[in-house]
Amino acid sequence: MSTMNMIQAVRSGLEVMLERDRQVCVFGEDVGYFGGVFRATQGLQQRFGTHRVFDTPLAEGGIVGVAIGMGMNGLRPVPEIQFSDYMYPAFDQITNELAKLRYRSGGEWTAPVTIRAPSGGGIRGGLFHSQSPEAYFTHTAGLCVVMPSNPRDAKGLLVSSIECDDPVIFFEPKRLYRGAFDGDPEHVPPWRDQPEADVPDGYYRTPLGQAAIVRPGEDVTVVTWGTMVHVASAAINESEVDAELIDVRTLAPLDLPTIVQSVEKTGRCIVVHEAPRTCGFGAEVVALVQQHCFWNLEAPIVRVTGWDTPFPHAQEWQYMPSRERIASAMRSALAV
Amino acid sequence: MDDSKILIGKANPSSHTSAAAVKDPLPLALRVPAAPYRPGDLPRFNPFHQQPGDFSRPDTLAPHTELRDHAAGLIRVLGDDGLAAGPWQPSIGPQQLRSGLEMMMRARHFDARMIAMQRQGRLSFHVSCKGEEVAAVAGAMAFASHDVLFPSYRQAGLMLVRGMPMVAMIGQLIGNRCDNAKGRQMPVHYSWRAGNVVSISSPVGTQFPQAVGAAMAFAYRGERRVVGAWIGDGTAAQGDFHHALNFASVFRPPCVLHVVDNQWAISTHRNTSTGGATFAARADAYHLPGLRVDGNDFLAVFAAEAWAIERARRGGGPTLIELLTYRRDAHSTSDDPTQYRAPEEANHWPGGDPIDRLSRYLIRNGHWTENAHRDLNEALDQEAAAAFQHAESFGTAATGLGHPTESLFEDVYTTMPPQLTEQMRELQTESSPPSAETSIIPFEAQNKRAVG
Numbered sequence: 001m002s003t004m005n006m007i008q009a010v011r012s013g014l015e016v017m018l019e020r021d022r023q024v025c026v027f028g029e030d031v032g033y034f035g036g037v038f039r040a041t042q043g044l045q046q047r048f049g050t051h052r053v054f055d056t057p058l059a060e061g062g063i064v065g066v067a068i069g070m071g072m073n074g075l076r077p078v079p080e081i082q083f084s085d086y087m088y089p090a091f092d093q094i095t096n097e098l099a100k101l102r103y104r105s106g107g108e109w110t111a112p113v114t115i116r117a118p119s120g121g122g123i124r125g126g127l128f129h130s131q132s133p134e135a136y137f138t139h140t141a142g143l144c145v146v147m148p149s150n151p152r153d154a155k156g157l158l159v160s161s162i163e164c165d166d167p168v169i170f171f172e173p174k175r176l177y178r179g180a181f182d183g184d185p186e187h188v189p190p191w192r193d194q195p196e197a198d199v200p201d202g203y204y205r206t207p208l209g210q211a212a213i214v215r216p217g218e219d220v221t222v223v224t225w226g227t228m229v230h231v232a233s234a235a236i237n238e239s240e241v242d243a244e245l246i247d248v249r250t251l252a253p254l255d256l257p258t259i260v261q262s263v264e265k266t267g268r269c270i271v272v273h274e275a276p277r278t279c280g281f282g283a284e285v286v287a288l289v290q291q292h293c294f295w296n297l298e299a300p301i302v303r304v305t306g307w308d309t310p311f312p313h314a315q316e317w318q319y320m321p322s323r324e325r326i327a328s329a330m331r332s333a334l335a336v
Numbered sequence: 337m338d339d340s341k342i343l344i345g346k347a348n349p350s351s352h353t354s355a356a357a358v359k360d361p362l363p364l365a366l367r368v369p370a371a372p373y374r375p376g377d378l379p380r381f382n383p384f385h386q387q388p389g390d391f392s393r394p395d396t397l398a399p400h401t402e403l404r405d406h407a408a409g410l411i412r413v414l415g416d417d418g419l420a421a422g423p424w425q426p427s428i429g430p431q432q433l434r435s436g437l438e439m440m441m442r443a444r445h446f447d448a449r450m451i452a453m454q455r456q457g458r459l460s461f462h463v464s465c466k467g468e469e470v471a472a473v474a475g476a477m478a479f480a481s482h483d484v485l486f487p488s489y490r491q492a493g494l495m496l497v498r499g500m501p502m503v504a505m506i507g508q509l510i511g512n513r514c515d516n517a518k519g520r521q522m523p524v525h526y527s528w529r530a531g532n533v534v535s536i537s538s539p540v541g542t543q544f545p546q547a548v549g550a551a552m553a554f555a556y557r558g559e560r561r562v563v564g565a566w567i568g569d570g571t572a573a574q575g576d577f578h579h580a581l582n583f584a585s586v587f588r589p590p591c592v593l594h595v596v597d598n599q600w601a602i603s604t605h606r607n608t609s610t611g612g613a614t615f616a617a618r619a620d621a622y623h624l625p626g627l628r629v630d631g632n633d634f635l636a637v638f639a640a641e642a643w644a645i646e647r648a649r650r651g652g653g654p655t656l657i658e659l660l661t662y663r664r665d666a667h668s669t670s671d672d673p674t675q676y677r678a679p680e681e682a683n684h685w686p687g688g689d690p691i692d693r694l695s696r697y698l699i700r701n702g703h704w705t706e707n708a709h710r711d712l713n714e715a716l717d718q719e720a721a722a723a724f725q726h727a728e729s730f731g732t733a734a735t736g737l738g739h740p741t742e743s744l745f746e747d748v749y750t751t752m753p754p755q756l757t758e759q760m761r762e763l764q765t766e767s768s769p770p771s772a773e774t775s776i777i778p779f780e781a782q783n784k785r786a787v788g
Contacts, residue, residue, distance in 0.1 A: 034603030058574060127521055127538070307756070
């Protein structure tokens with residue numbers, strides 16, 4: 001067991017898999033010699049060699065395209081897209097090719113590719129270094145979509161993703177890389193003070209498709225993922241609401257039973273995510289909860305999300321869902 | 337015998353070739369290129385073997401086949417002796433050259449000041465163009481003010497030449513209310529419509545096909561305007577590079593496309609961006625002229641620009657220009673190049689420093705003096721410092737950037753749709769009442785004119 005921040009946990013996951021399986025290879029922009037702009041692959045090229053951990057040309061469509069070709073022919077590629085905002089040049093390769101390969105070939109061909117991409121805001125990154133594009137990919141059949149919120153899950157879910165025979169989009173909330181950001185950019189709790197920073201050194205898996213109940217509660221269910229897990233947790237603590245906080249961890253496949261069980265108990269639900277509201281993954285959660293928990297619901301389900309605008313630079317903190325907005329949503333759910 | 341299944345599940349036997357059948361096989365392994373120099377290495381670049389005068393200057397409507405040597409070679413005007421020579425000497429007077437020198441020095445002081453301010457925590461981020469000022473300054477000076485430019489984010493000099501006030505540029509970096517783009521983007525993503533400069537975006541290379549499209553619009557409407565676009569060596573790996581070249585090749589609209597080859601894309605050396613020798617040589621496959629130019633030689637770059645712009649304006653179509661240079665600073669204030677680059681590499685670059693080279697040329701020809709150079713350096717240092725102070729007076733991250741809540745929801749559409757109005761009210765009830773301050777400082781008309 002070691003204390004790790006999220007970057008170290010991701011690196012540890014890659015390291016374990018590179019060691020266990022010679023078919024695993026890691027590549028992308030600046031991931032080789034330099035070890036990635038966020039340093040997730042630091043030291044891996046030195047340890048495993050340039051043919052297993054290498055730099056590519058700056059072309060996301062090319063990176064995912066070659067990953068598919070490698071994956072179809074026995075390798076387990078783990079490409080990195082430097083920022084999730086830069087996945088769109090690869091959108092065709094991901095949504096038309098990678099996602100549909102198994103289906104279109106009647107199960108003959110598959111490509112077990114895990115695409116890692118730092119996502120989310122809170123780093124003063126503006127429009128093109130802050131996006132949370134998970135809904136584009138949950139909307140595409142054939143992809144698994146994962147977003148861990150802490151080091152222990154990050155490593156365990158990454159190992160499961162790499163071993164998964166289906167393609168996985170693995171989003172890493174970059175605001176959480178070096179601290180458990182919970183809504184206040186001036187005071188970011190260091191990971192070393194968090195129990196989830198105790199990460200087993202060797203191989204372990206955190207299964208895909210299982211949500212985590214971060215905090216049990218009786219009055220309202222808060223469903224969220226990524227950075228917002230910590231912001232919601234702080235909002236719950238501050239407002240002294242007895243909320244049940246669920247970190248879905250895997251958006252696709254979604255662990256619906258855990259959410260339904262919770263809402264059946266609390267009768268109230270709010271959904272929090274950074275991505276814009278309209279057609280965000282929260283809309284899917286709300287639809288499922290109302291369908292499965294209709295007779296248990298005491299109040300309308302509230303969404304706390306990013307606004308339906310691009311992610312702004314100067315007004316970042318007015319865009320990101322805050323503790324106050326989450327607390328206010330919980331109050332409105334409890335007021336009915 | 338039932339042979340009805342013969343076509344199912346059986347490959348053509350002739351497609352089975354064993355390894356033994358391969359003639360004289362080379363060892364097979366994944367080839368992964370390595371950068372020539374990394375930390376701990378002593379860089380040893382060869383001096384440029386091409387000399388001024390090595391390459392002819394054909395008529396601007398010459399067929400692309402006459403430019404093949406230029407795409408593979410290196411057009412120079414300022415020789416190793418510091419003198420100008422050869423057919424590419426541009427028709428540019430001493431006053432314009434001094435203006436070019438001043439703009440490059442202004443860009444360098446601007447970058448130095450902004451990096452210092454970032455280190456002090458007064459800016460979140462900056463991207464410096466140190467060492468490659470020529471690409472932006474000579475390029476922008478060669479275009480007419482009504483031509484439309486699509487720069488990359490490493491071209492502060494281009495913004496300055498097109499007349500964007502330094503205060504407005506710093507306003508953009510801070511993201512306060514003297515940013516004409518309303519604090520929407522990260523630092524160095526300028527937009528300056530008054531100077532015909534298109535808004536800069538972070539996804540690299542997207543501007544290349546857009547520039548070709550802008551040129552297609554001018555051809556469509558019969559407007560004799562030329563479009564310029566710039567990307568880096570790393571970006572030349574993107575699909576958008578090839579989309580742009582192919583559309584340029586097919587539709588032949590009036591544009592000049594540039595690859596600023598500064599050797600490094602963050603930590604990725606150019607030899608991972610391309611397996612080929614030069615970027616300019618790609619033009620030939622598209623039946624376009626390609627010019628490869630010493631990007632630290634102001635005279636050569638200005639001359640190449642003038643040639644390509646004249647070609648486009650005469651109706652001769654697009655040109656691809658590669659500017660060979662070196663990124664002296666980090667990629668941005670977010671990375672430490674000593675982690676991935678040999679520390680002395682910049683000082684060994686055979687192209688030298690573009691400001692020194694032009695300054696020495698002007699001094700040697702009696703158009704500039706050491707004293708004037710020193711005085712200008714001092715004045716520009718003060719100008720950048722004063723501009724920063726002025727820009728900060730419109731708001732800082734610490735004192736508030738001065739954007740009213742509405743601004744977050746404006747400009748998504750022409751008019752705000754109902755769901756956004758509702759979201760704006762939702763935010764307003766959660767946060768403090770909107771600021772009464774005016775949102776954007778209007779710049780005076782005379783500041784909006786681009787330098788021709």
